[in-house]
Amino acid sequence: MKLLRVGPKGREKPGVLDANGDIRDVSGLVDDWDGMALADSVLTRLKKTDLSGLPKLDGKSRIGPCVAGVGKFICIGLNYADHAAETGADVPAEPVIFFKATSAICGPNDHLEIPRRSEKTDWEVELGVVIGKEAKYVSQDDALDYVAGYCVVHDVSERAFQLEGTGQWVKGKSADTFGPIGPWLVTRDEVSDPQDLAMWLDVNGAAKQRGSTATMVFGVAHLVSYLSQYMSLQPGDVISTGTPPGVGLSMSPQQFLHAGDVVTLGIAGLGEQKQVCVNA
Known part of the structure; x- marks a missing residue:
């Protein structure tokens, strides 16, 4: 999967790039793409999720850093x-x-x-x-x-x-x-x-x-x-x-x-x- 964060600085939403190149909003499944989410079973669940049923995020919006809350x-x-x-x-x-x-x-x-x-x-x-x-x-x-x-x-x-x-x-x-x-x-x-x-x-x-x-x-x-x-x-x-x-x-x-x-x-x-x- 290709994980990304979309939106104004400090207010990015977590998303996933689908097979058609659309950005799907996964904020209903995960708060953000931070260490907690990456260490969780979120990715395993998402791989089993039909992304086409999730809302789209505006593909022209600003793309933020792909990881939030980096510790080191x-x-x-x-x-x-x-x-x-x-x-x-x-x-x-x-x-x-x-x-x-x-x-x-x-x-x-x-x-x-x-x-x-x-x-x-x-x-x-x-x-x-x-x-x-x-x-x-x-x-x-x-x-x-x-x-x-x-x-x-x-x-x-x-x-x-x-x-x-x-x-x-x-x-x-x-x-x-x-x-x-x-x-x-x-x-x-x-x-x-x-x-x-x-x-x-x-x-x-x-x-x-x-x-x-x-x-x-x-x-x-x-x-x-x-x-x-x-x-x-x-x-x-x-x-x-x-x-x-x-x-x-x-x-x-x-x-x-x-x-x-x-x-x-x-x-x-x-x-x-x-x-x-x-x-x-």
Whole structure:
């Protein structure tokens, strides 16, 4: 199933995309697509429900983040061998973990705000993994059983904030609107192999990133298992798994986003995003 949330910010309704591409209102069955719903038997019940009998939501309405009430927004750095190479970094021996503030989360087509004092706002298309049940000390063999589904994440970064000052990467990763997720949360059963998904990102119609999750250094099962050794993963947590090559930081000359730019991105089977850049 493709789960999504539709409506004004803070007042989104949970929906499901049906076979005809219509958005069906499931607010009578679930309060929201949050961790509680993903950990419940709601998905099992919905798979047995005749969606055609549910009311439609306006397909032209704003699409919100596909998961509500995210507890942890965990990101993995330098997780594509070809991206590490373009930055001149060594391939890490184990996953590089950092966090993104949950206040950065927004809808997939909301405006992307260029922060005040920004010099180097950059783009990164990434595969998002949404946890469906508590994961603690899980093995790689069992790790995918703890995944509710997958989504597109745009891990927007301000490179000067991230790399040129003191402190951790979180400063350059957490501005408002720096974490668009969605449009859909595609349930695990619809993604036969998360390590075989084409991904892309364009700026103003020009191709910037072209890649595949096949070149991840550490795959989804490895990441879920690895993270669960250091912290419990809760339903609704989002893991952003790294980006393929083509980021602005690594171009010669470097390229970054400015007000008026339009970013489009997507992952095969998981949908597309479109953001217009504006000044914060």
